[in-house]
Amino acid sequence: MSGQGFARWAWAEDIMGTTVSIHVITRAGSPRAGSEAARACFAHLREIDRVFSTYRSESDVSRLRGGAPLDELDPRVRDVADACDAWEIASRGRFTAYAGHSFDPSGYVKGWAVEAAARQHLAPLIATPGVVAAGINAGGDMQLFTSDASDWRWSVGIADPHRPGTIVATLEVVDGAVATSGTAERGTHIIDPRTGAAATSVASATVVADSLTAADVWATVAVVAGADDLSWIADASTRTGIVISASGAVRRWTGATEIEVGMVDAGRAHLTSMPLSSRAA
Missing domain, CATH: 3.10.520.10 (ApbE-like domains)
Incomplete structure (x- = not known):
């Protein structure tokens, strides 16, 4: 910043x-x-x-x-x-x-x-x-x-949940909200309300939206849905987001469209800086 x-x-x-x-x-x-x-x-x-x-x-x-x-x-x-x-x-x-x-x-x-x-x-x-x-x-x-x-531009780093102290991606935000959830920082603390079991397959989920209220809820949803399920993004109206699984697999989307990314490898995810704004700068 x-x-x-x-x-x-x-x-x-x-x-x-x-x-x-x-x-x-x-x-x-x-x-x-x-x-x-x-x-x-x-x-x-x-x-x-x-x-x-x-x-x-x-x-x-x-x-x-x-x-x-x-x-x-x-x-x-x-x-x-x-x-x-x-x-x-x-x-x-x-x-x-x-x-x-x-x-x-x-x-x-x-x-x-x-x-x-x-x-x-x-x-x-x-x-x-x-x-x-x-x-x-x-x-x-x-x-x-x-x-x-x-x-x-606000430059927001996304921490690598598997390698503390390193960054896997940088987001550039003009106006908006960023929220992160997952097991990396607080351990297993989110319950899947559909099953009653702990949600453990997502190490980190970061969501960018206009509103922090929405970004925070959808980040929780991403953890509950799991790394293999991005079906919820079609209804979410988020700007973009990144999910990093417990195994290191990375999934990223923009709007309601998933973008091919890859794996977190040796502290580096195959991600680029993403300028994000709800308006022209």
Whole structure:
């Protein structure tokens, strides 16, 4: 996230069980920008964590799981439950908030919360003189914005899940979201709701979409579907994505079309830089 003629300002806090960092890019020589927006983003995410954390006994989600009526809880819990139900239908059962037989919206909430905070507090910065881009990174899941008047590109590296510290591909994003899921970072933690078994065939799945909410859900779907099944991309409206299997096989798509790639070999995947944008730069 750098470039000649630009300055980067960054802030970071640990929230929602991960490190959240905020980055604002300005033209060299422009005043520092983004401090208030960063504080507002962090406060927004802490509030969402207060309501939705499954690790806090006093959270609204924990109270719901303990038998409290939905009508007595924060109204956002119902909104999230409805959204999770809609995603379960859209994913044809590959995503659910009920994989453990109790309500756990964690697979939805982080992406949704980070996107909402970014759109409310960071996106308006793009109109500030001297600011060319702003973005948020929550444990590798990103929502990114760039000014129409700038040629800035966000360069996002995709880690090799089989060789820590190495990169298998680089994505260049103007505006959009990037989300990654899989077993490489957190081990086996995703359950296939159709079978109740752990999803283990995908080491890493990275999805690029307009929205981090969508990218995060579809990355989970990619892990659940498995490395041999890309049928879901026809319904997903993602921009592109890469799935790396537990054996090192690589599958990549653009839109709803799969692109021939190959294997991860000696720390190198046969991938090229992919410029991605929802608009002309």
